[in-house]
Amino acid sequence: MASTGGGSKPGQEEKPTERHSRRDRAVRARQRPRQPPEKKRLHQPNTRFNDEEFDLIKSAAARCNLSVAGFLARSALAAARDLDRTSAEIADEREVITALFDSRRRLGWAGSNLNQAVKALNSGAEAPQLQAAIAAVRRAAETVHAAATQLIEQRTS
Numbered sequence: 302m303a304s305t306g307g308g309s310k311p312g313q314e315e316k317p318t319e320r321h322s323r324r325d326r327a328v329r330a331r332q333r334p335r336q337p338p339e340k341k342r343l344h345q346p347n348t349r350f351n352d353e354e355f356d357l358i359k360s361a362a363a364r365c366n367l368s369v370a371g372f373l374a375r376s377a378l379a380a381a382r383d384l385d386r387t388s389a390e391i392a393d394e395r396e397v398i399t400a401l402f403d404s405r406r407r408l409g410w411a412g413s414n415l416n417q418a419v420k421a422l423n424s425g426a427e428a429p430q431l432q433a434a435i436a437a438v439r440r441a442a443e444t445v446h447a448a449a450t451q452l453i454e455q456r457t458s
Contacts, residue, residue: 348373397455401448408441 336342350358362372380387415438418428428434 342374397448397452401445401452404441404444404448408438408445411437411441 358372359369362369365372365375367375380391411434414430415434418431418434421428422431
Protein backbone atom coordinates (compact mmCIF):
# COMPACT_ATOMS: atom_id res chain seq x y z
CA MET A 302 0.00 0.00 0.00
CA ALA A 303 1.17 3.48 -0.81
CA SER A 304 1.60 6.09 1.85
CA THR A 305 -0.87 8.97 1.86
CA GLY A 306 1.57 11.57 3.06
CA GLY A 307 1.03 11.22 6.77
CA GLY A 308 -2.74 10.94 6.63
CA SER A 309 -4.78 7.89 7.57
CA LYS A 310 -4.09 4.69 5.77
CA PRO A 311 -6.90 2.65 4.32
CA GLY A 312 -8.19 0.15 6.84
CA GLN A 313 -6.77 1.99 9.87
CA GLU A 314 -8.76 4.19 12.23
CA GLU A 315 -7.40 7.59 13.00
CA LYS A 316 -6.42 7.99 16.64
CA PRO A 317 -7.75 11.12 18.32
CA THR A 318 -4.84 13.30 19.39
CA GLU A 319 -4.74 16.43 21.46
CA ARG A 320 -4.06 18.97 18.75
CA HIS A 321 -3.83 22.11 20.87
CA SER A 322 -1.61 22.72 23.84
CA ARG A 323 -2.72 24.59 26.94
CA ARG A 324 -0.98 27.71 25.63
CA ASP A 325 -2.95 27.55 22.36
CA ARG A 326 -6.22 27.24 24.28
CA ALA A 327 -5.27 30.23 26.49
CA VAL A 328 -4.52 32.35 23.44
CA ARG A 329 -7.83 31.35 21.86
CA ALA A 330 -9.67 32.20 25.10
CA ARG A 331 -8.31 35.77 24.96
CA GLN A 332 -9.48 36.40 21.39
CA ARG A 333 -12.43 38.71 21.09
CA PRO A 334 -15.69 37.15 19.97
CA ARG A 335 -16.51 37.29 16.27
CA GLN A 336 -18.80 40.05 15.03
CA PRO A 337 -22.30 39.01 14.02
CA PRO A 338 -22.73 39.20 10.22
CA GLU A 339 -24.89 42.35 10.37
CA LYS A 340 -22.17 44.26 12.30
CA LYS A 341 -19.15 42.84 10.51
CA ARG A 342 -16.94 45.45 8.87
CA LEU A 343 -16.50 44.42 5.26
CA HIS A 344 -14.88 47.50 3.73
CA GLN A 345 -11.19 48.27 4.03
CA PRO A 346 -10.30 51.55 2.32
CA ASN A 347 -6.66 52.39 1.65
CA THR A 348 -4.94 55.60 2.62
CA ARG A 349 -1.40 56.81 2.03
CA PHE A 350 0.67 58.94 4.37
CA ASN A 351 4.13 60.41 4.20
CA ASP A 352 6.56 59.51 7.02
CA GLU A 353 5.75 62.58 9.09
CA GLU A 354 1.99 62.04 8.85
CA PHE A 355 2.28 58.34 9.64
CA ASP A 356 4.49 59.00 12.67
CA LEU A 357 1.91 61.49 13.94
CA ILE A 358 -0.89 58.95 13.49
CA LYS A 359 1.11 56.14 15.14
CA SER A 360 1.88 58.38 18.10
CA ALA A 361 -1.76 59.42 18.48
CA ALA A 362 -2.93 55.81 18.22
CA ALA A 363 -0.44 54.74 20.90
CA ARG A 364 -1.60 57.54 23.23
CA CYS A 365 -5.18 56.29 22.80
CA ASN A 366 -4.12 52.65 23.33
CA LEU A 367 -5.38 51.73 19.86
CA SER A 368 -3.88 50.13 16.80
CA VAL A 369 -3.29 52.44 13.86
CA ALA A 370 -6.22 50.84 12.01
CA GLY A 371 -8.49 51.19 15.05
CA PHE A 372 -7.45 54.79 15.55
CA LEU A 373 -8.10 55.64 11.90
CA ALA A 374 -11.50 53.90 11.97
CA ARG A 375 -12.64 55.66 15.15
CA SER A 376 -11.33 59.03 13.99
CA ALA A 377 -13.01 58.75 10.60
CA LEU A 378 -16.32 57.70 12.15
CA ALA A 379 -16.18 60.56 14.68
CA ALA A 380 -15.50 63.01 11.85
CA ALA A 381 -18.31 61.59 9.73
CA ARG A 382 -20.78 61.94 12.59
CA ASP A 383 -19.98 65.66 13.12
CA LEU A 384 -19.79 67.11 9.62
CA ASP A 385 -20.17 70.73 10.70
CA ARG A 386 -16.96 70.61 12.70
CA THR A 387 -15.23 68.30 10.25
CA SER A 388 -15.77 70.48 7.20
CA ALA A 389 -14.25 73.43 9.04
CA GLU A 390 -11.29 71.34 10.19
CA ILE A 391 -10.43 69.79 6.84
CA ALA A 392 -11.06 72.75 4.57
CA ASP A 393 -7.92 73.42 2.64
CA GLU A 394 -6.42 76.85 2.18
CA ARG A 395 -7.95 77.33 -1.27
CA GLU A 396 -11.47 76.72 0.08
CA VAL A 397 -10.85 79.17 2.92
CA ILE A 398 -9.55 81.82 0.51
CA THR A 399 -12.58 81.26 -1.74
CA ALA A 400 -14.87 81.70 1.27
CA LEU A 401 -12.97 84.83 2.26
CA PHE A 402 -13.42 86.39 -1.19
CA ASP A 403 -17.09 85.39 -1.21
CA SER A 404 -17.52 86.99 2.20
CA ARG A 405 -15.77 90.14 1.01
CA ARG A 406 -18.21 90.37 -1.90
CA ARG A 407 -21.18 89.95 0.46
CA LEU A 408 -19.75 92.52 2.84
CA GLY A 409 -19.47 95.01 -0.03
CA TRP A 410 -23.08 94.34 -1.06
CA ALA A 411 -24.37 94.69 2.52
CA GLY A 412 -22.29 97.85 3.03
CA SER A 413 -23.77 99.37 -0.13
CA ASN A 414 -27.31 98.65 1.14
CA LEU A 415 -26.42 100.20 4.49
CA ASN A 416 -25.07 103.32 2.78
CA GLN A 417 -28.30 103.68 0.78
CA ALA A 418 -30.37 103.37 3.97
CA VAL A 419 -28.27 106.01 5.77
CA LYS A 420 -28.49 108.35 2.74
CA ALA A 421 -32.28 108.00 2.82
CA LEU A 422 -32.33 108.78 6.56
CA ASN A 423 -30.11 111.83 6.08
CA SER A 424 -32.46 113.21 3.41
CA GLY A 425 -35.45 112.88 5.77
CA ALA A 426 -36.94 109.74 4.22
CA GLU A 427 -37.77 106.59 6.12
CA ALA A 428 -35.51 103.57 5.88
CA PRO A 429 -37.62 100.56 6.85
CA GLN A 430 -34.85 98.12 5.85
CA LEU A 431 -32.18 99.75 8.04
CA GLN A 432 -32.19 96.97 10.67
CA ALA A 433 -32.01 94.29 8.00
CA ALA A 434 -29.08 96.10 6.33
CA ILE A 435 -27.24 96.40 9.66
CA ALA A 436 -27.81 92.71 10.38
CA ALA A 437 -26.53 91.77 6.92
CA VAL A 438 -23.36 93.83 7.43
CA ARG A 439 -22.77 92.16 10.80
CA ARG A 440 -23.26 88.65 9.35
CA ALA A 441 -20.92 89.36 6.46
CA ALA A 442 -18.30 90.84 8.80
CA GLU A 443 -18.51 87.80 11.08
CA THR A 444 -18.08 85.48 8.09
CA VAL A 445 -15.04 87.42 6.90
CA HIS A 446 -13.60 87.32 10.42
CA ALA A 447 -14.17 83.54 10.72
CA ALA A 448 -12.59 82.83 7.32
CA ALA A 449 -9.60 85.07 8.06
CA THR A 450 -9.11 83.45 11.47
CA GLN A 451 -9.22 79.97 9.93
CA LEU A 452 -6.71 80.97 7.27
CA ILE A 453 -4.34 82.36 9.90
CA GLU A 454 -4.68 79.21 12.03
CA GLN A 455 -3.92 76.99 9.03
CA ARG A 456 -0.82 78.96 8.17
CA THR A 457 0.50 78.88 11.73
CA SER A 458 -0.11 75.16 12.32
